[in-house]
Amino acid sequence: xxMVHRRFVGLIxxxxxxxxxxxxxxxxxxxxxxxxNFRFARLYSGDLQNEVLFLGNSRGVNxxxxxxxxxxLGVSCLNLSYNGLSAELCRDLLLDYLEHNSSPAxxxxxxxxxxxxxxxxxxxxxxxxxxxxLEAMASSLDKRDVHAAKLSHLYGLNCExxxxxxxxxxxxxxxxxxxxxxxxxxxxxxxxxxxxxxPQPDESQIVALRQIWDACTQRGIQCNFVIGxxxxxxxxxxxxxxxxKTELADRLExxxxxxxxxxxxxxxxxxxxxxxxxxxxxxxxxxxxxxxxIFGSELQE
Amino acid sequence: MLFNSxxxxxxxxxxCLLYFATRGQIRLWVCVLGSYYFYAQWxxxxxxxxxxxxxxxxxxxxxxxxxDDPGQRKWLLLISxxxxxxxxxxFKYCNFFIDSFTAMFDAIGWSSSPPHLNVILPVGIxxxxxxxxxxxxxxxxxxxxxxxSLLRFATYVAFFPxxxxxxxxxxSQMLPQLRVDHALVWDRFLxxxxxxxxxxxxxxxxxxxxxxxxxxxxxxxxxxxxLSLAIGVVxxxxxxxxxxxxxSTIAIGVARILxxxxxxxxxxxxxxxxxxxxxxxxxxxLSTWLRDYLYIPLGGNHHGVGYTYRNLMLTMLLGxxxxxxxxxxxxxxxxxxxxxxxxRVFGGPIVDFLQAIRIPQVVCRQLMIATVFCFTCxxxxxxxxxxxxxAFFVLQKxxxxxxxxxxxxxxxxxxxxxxMLIAGLVLAEWVSFRVxxxxxxxxxxxxxxxxIAFLVWSIAFLGTFGENAFIYFQF
Numbered sequence: 001x002x003m004v005h006r007r008f009v010g011l012i013x014x015x016x017x018x019x020x021x022x023x024x025x026x027x028x029x030x031x032x033x034x035x036x037n038f039r040f041a042r043l044y045s046g047d048l049q050n051e052v053l054f055l056g057n058s059r060g061v062n063x064x065x066x067x068x069x070x071x072x073l074g075v076s077c078l079n080l081s082y083n084g085l086s087a088e089l090c091r092d093l094l095l096d097y098l099e100h101n102s103s104p105a106x107x108x109x110x111x112x113x114x115x116x117x118x119x120x121x122x123x124x125x126x127x128x129x130x131x132x133x134l135e136a137m138a139s140s141l142d143k144r145d146v147h148a149a150k151l152s153h154l155y156g157l158n159c160e161x162x163x164x165x166x167x168x169x170x171x172x173x174x175x176x177x178x179x180x181x182x183x184x185x186x187x188x189x190x191x192x193x194x195x196x197x198x199p200q201p202d203e204s205q206i207v208a209l210r211q212i213w214d215a216c217t218q219r220g221i222q223c224n225f226v227i228g229x230x231x232x233x234x235x236x237x238x239x240x241x242x243x244x245k246t247e248l249a250d251r252l253e254x255x256x257x258x259x260x261x262x263x264x265x266x267x268x269x270x271x272x273x274x275x276x277x278x279x280x281x282x283x284x285x286x287x288x289x290x291x292x293x294i295f296g297s298e299l300q301e
Numbered sequence: 302m303l304f305n306s307x308x309x310x311x312x313x314x315x316x317c318l319l320y321f322a323t324r325g326q327i328r329l330w331v332c333v334l335g336s337y338y339f340y341a342q343w344x345x346x347x348x349x350x351x352x353x354x355x356x357x358x359x360x361x362x363x364x365x366x367x368x369d370d371p372g373q374r375k376w377l378l379l380i381s382x383x384x385x386x387x388x389x390x391x392f393k394y395c396n397f398f399i400d401s402f403t404a405m406f407d408a409i410g411w412s413s414s415p416p417h418l419n420v421i422l423p424v425g426i427x428x429x430x431x432x433x434x435x436x437x438x439x440x441x442x443x444x445x446x447x448x449x450s451l452l453r454f455a456t457y458v459a460f461f462p463x464x465x466x467x468x469x470x471x472x473s474q475m476l477p478q479l480r481v482d483h484a485l486v487w488d489r490f491l492x493x494x495x496x497x498x499x500x501x502x503x504x505x506x507x508x509x510x511x512x513x514x515x516x517x518x519x520x521x522x523x524x525x526x527x528l529s530l531a532i533g534v535v536x537x538x539x540x541x542x543x544x545x546x547x548x549s550t551i552a553i554g555v556a557r558i559l560x561x562x563x564x565x566x567x568x569x570x571x572x573x574x575x576x577x578x579x580x581x582x583x584x585x586x587l588s589t590w591l592r593d594y595l596y597i598p599l600g601g602n603h604h605g606v607g608y609t610y611r612n613l614m615l616t617m618l619l620g621x622x623x624x625x626x627x628x629x630x631x632x633x634x635x636x637x638x639x640x641x642x643x644x645r646v647f648g649g650p651i652v653d654f655l656q657a658i659r660i661p662q663v664v665c666r667q668l669m670i671a672t673v674f675c676f677t678c679x680x681x682x683x684x685x686x687x688x689x690x691x692a693f694f695v696l697q698k699x700x701x702x703x704x705x706x707x708x709x710x711x712x713x714x715x716x717x718x719x720x721m722l723i724a725g726l727v728l729a730e731w732v733s734f735r736v737x738x739x740x741x742x743x744x745x746x747x748x749x750x751x752x753i754a755f756l757v758w759s760i761a762f763l764g765t766f767g768e769n770a771f772i773y774f775q776f
Contacts, residue, residue: 007487010746017754025758154761163714180709185523185698273524 026153033126033162036169039080040161043093044130048101051075052295055090055212056110056228058083059275063110063228063261065282066174072286073295075105079174082161084120087113087201087208092133094212098219106222106295109212111258114201114248123159125149178272179279182231190233190274197240206251213254224294225258229265229281234274259292261285302342303771304551305505312339313555316461320559321485328482329452336461340425343465347423350388355458357384358433359451362440366447374441381437385430392423397626425465427623431590433458436472438594445473453479462552462559466545466771468566468586475561483560492739495753496554502756502764504547507722508772509765511540514715519685522695526709531699532716537685538678539723542570544772545584569730571677574669575648576640579677591620609645614638624684629692633683640676722763 034041042048052075054064060081069077080093090113121137122145128135139146149156164173209225216223227245235241241262249258265271270281277285289295302308316335323331337348361381365374406412436457439445448454457475518525518533525533549566556563570582580588596616602609614635621634655665679696686692710716732738742749 003487010750014750014753017750018757021754021758022761025762148766152761154758155764158762158764160714163718167714180526180706183523183526183709189521189523 022152022154026157029157029162029166030126030153032169033157033165036165037171038161038165038168038173039078039082040093040124040127041165042078043080043097044100044127046100048078048097049076050078050101051105052077053094053097053104053107054079054081054110055085055094055107055113056081057085057113057116059112059228060085060110061176062178062272062276062278063226063285064108065177065279065285068282068286072283072290077174078104081110082120082123084116084123085113086116086118086120087205087212088118088137089121089124089134091208091211091215092131092137095215096131096133098215103219103221106224107212107216108224108226108289108294109209110228111209111225111248112227114205114209115198116205118204123161125156125159126162126165128156177279177282178276180272181269181278181280182271182273186273187233187268190231190237193234193237195237195239198238198244200244200247200251203251206248209252210254213252213256222294223256225252225256226289226294227258227260227262229271229277229285230262231268231271231274232263232266235262259289259294261288261292264288302339304548305501308342317558324482326452329450329456329479332456333452333459336456336459336464339461340459340464343424344421347421347426350392350423350426351429351459354385354388354430354433355455356451357381358437358458359448359454361437362447362454363449365437365440378437378441382434385434389426389430392420392426394622394626395420401628428467428469429458429464431587431623432469435469435590435594439472445476448472448476460556460561462555462561463563466548466552467584468549468552468563469590470563470586474564478561481560486560488743489557489560491749492743493554493557493559495742495749496557497551498554498753498756498760500547500550500552500554502547502760503543503550503726504771505764505766506760507726508540508544508547509767510715510722510763511536511543511719513765514712514719515540515685517712519687519691519695522686522691522698525711526704526706527698527701528705528707529710530695531705532710534678534682534695534699536716536719536723538571538674538681539726541681541684541772542567543726548771569733571674571727572670572730572734573673574666576637576644576673576676579673580637580641587620587623591616595619606645610642613641613645617641629683629686629689632689632692633680636680636683640680718763 034045052069052073054060054066054077056063058081061079061083064077064079064081066077066079069075080090080097085093087109090109094107118137119141121134121141124134125138125145128138128146128149135146168176213223215221230238238244245258245260265277265281265284267280270277270284272278302312312335316331319331319335320328337351340351341348358381361377365377368374368377436445436448436454440447448457453476456479457470457472460470460475463470515533515537518530519537522530546567553563553565564585566584566586568582568585570579573579573582596612599612599615600608601612615638617634617638618631619634621630621632621637624630624633652665655668660668682695682699683689683692686695707713742752
């Protein structure tokens with residue numbers, strides 16, 4: 001009986017150590033990460049004052065290099081783009097930003113974010129408890145994930161984003177951009193690749209873009225939709241690009257033009273792969289957007 | 302049903318309750334029906350193949366026991382091998398042979414368009430067919446007593462912990478254990494449970510996390526730099542090790558809880574200082590099966606150098622083919638055959654040379670370990686690549702060392718995470734050479750509690766959860 005009692009106590013002790021340790025370690029890691037400079041940690045910490053906000057997926061990360069824009073425009077810029085962010089997630093992050101921080105003067109969205117799925121919300125796990133919108137999105141896609149994150153707080157930090165938060169704890173994450181050049185092997189592969197046709201995005205993503213627009217216009221924020229550059233040889237393969245763009249604009253039903261920079265960079269050295277420019281293109285992209293006149297006169301002065 | 306799934310988390314406690322609540326024949330029924338249920342979660346139709354293999358080899362075993370006529374005994378053995386290899390050959394290799402012969406005929410100008418059969422590869426077929434064949438061969442050789450209970454034999458064949466991805470358990474090991482009603486023993490429950498958690502850590506935290514880096518690199522090698530690909534190759538070496546070792550460890554742990562002892566299937570293979578040592582440490586149940594049922598019957602190393610090399614090459618080529626119905630697996634096996642031959646030819650002179658220039662023994666061993674690891678990684682490229690041409694592309698690119706730049710590496714955070722996991726694993730295995738961890742945990746239960754807690758935290762924080770199948774399921 002004594003042996004059974006000892007074993008039972010041992011099992012309870014194990015369970016207690018697992019649960020308490022999970023909470024303690026997660027709390028420490030969360031505190032360290034949220035106290036840092038990563039873009040979303042700053043968003044939810046609040047009290048940010050930025051003139052220009054950028055939103056998008058990995059193309060947004062690499063198209064909008066905030067230091068270049070700050071240099072040329074002389075205003076504070078914040079890039080809230082992240083790999084794989086869908087339009088729905090961009091909308092939720094923007095609305096959260098507007099709740100926690102001062103409204104910016106302008107929001108610029110890399111519009112191909114409509115082609116991403118919102119399943120990337122699992123990578124935003126560390127912020128689910130900060131944002132009812134993100135948690136609702138996560139629940140709608142996979143309730144088990146949300147329950148698991150509540151059951152294990154360490155699981156709630158299990159994502160690449162948390163590693164980035166720790167990495168950017170002390171330094172600015174706005175310098176995050178791809179700094180390598182596309183390889184000759186990949187260039188050859190692209191030139192030999194077959195044609196492709198882009199599908200039209202899901203209606204939910206289009207609705208999200210409209211909601212971004214509405215949220216901005218209601219608050220007097222200028223909103224611009226931009227299509228960033230593509231590797232020229234890759235762009236040629238997309239045989240329905242013009243139709244895709246026209247249909248997208250029609251479905252958006254907005255009184256605004258898409259600023260199309262898809263053909264604007266022709267130097268392959270300024271690309272790291274078929275979809276993403278690298279750091280060498282950042283100043284040029286800023287110049288092109290200024291030339292396109294999307295920045296209000298007060299920002300261009 | 303995967304070990305790393307919620308379904309298994311529900312299945313195992315129920316099975317254990319029924320198992321320990323029963324005795325004798327009823328317990329064997331619980332085992333065999335539970336195992337069939339486990340397998341049927343994948344595809345119930347292929348239970349028929351397990352049943353065919355079970356019944357054929359059970360009957361042949363009985364007939365072998367009844368007759369002493371050498372000719373008859375040989376025929377019975379041949380029937381068993383024909384049935385088992387026939388099932389394996391049809392479901393696993395028929396399209397491979399059709400495509401290979403078509404390519405050969407096309408190369409010599411005979412065009413043909415034979416039908417391509419739509420055949421599903423049954424999970425675990427390579428494992429249970431080898432397992433049942435080993436029984437028949439051992440009965441033929443009079444190494445073991447024949448099993449007279451179909452129920453017990455069916456349990457041996459289908460026992461769920463090792464059914465779909467090994468270890469390949471010999472009848473001489475398992476059948477005697479099935480004759481005993483094992484009670485729930487606390488120490489076995491603890492040590493088995495610890496093995497299950499360790500196996501889950503290897504699979505979910507390490508293997509599946511490394512897969513996030515590896516998969517992209519091998520799907521499109523041209524899109525990645527030389528260093529990116531090199532990292533992918535090294536990561537794959539550890540992914541396949543942790544994936545397969547993880548599965549085996551969980552299988553051994555579950556079996557231990559139920560009262561069964563299986564031999565280890567892996568013994569720190571990347572610490573091997575020679576290729577023969579590697580094959581004594583990697584997938585031990587398969588390498589010993591190939592040694593006992595293929596290499597030794599071919600003559601082993603008893604008929605001179607030439608025959609030894611031939612036997613090594615044949616064994617490794619067929620071992621490669623066992624892994625998959627594609628020429629890149631044959632290439633992988635052939636490469637390891639060449640390594641073993643080269644080791645016999647050059648190994649001695651190299652060691653003599655190193656000793657002659659007074660390289661310390663310890664340094665020699667580390668150099669050999671690094672060399673064996675590098676050559677093993679070259680072999681893994683063929684194993685993982687989507688085609689032989691992709692494999693050669695990756696190999697020629699990873700040797701462009703002058704192009705190595707960390708800035709060009711994609712998925713840097715996953716790479717850093719993967720690198721730290723590998724470093725942790727290597728350190729843990731190095732420590733295990735010096736410290737008997739199981740004995741320490743038995744002596745100090747607090748260590749076991751802390752160790753299990755640490756593994757659970759690591760799985761939660763570092764694991765990649767997608768109920769990813771185990772790599773060896775496809776074999």
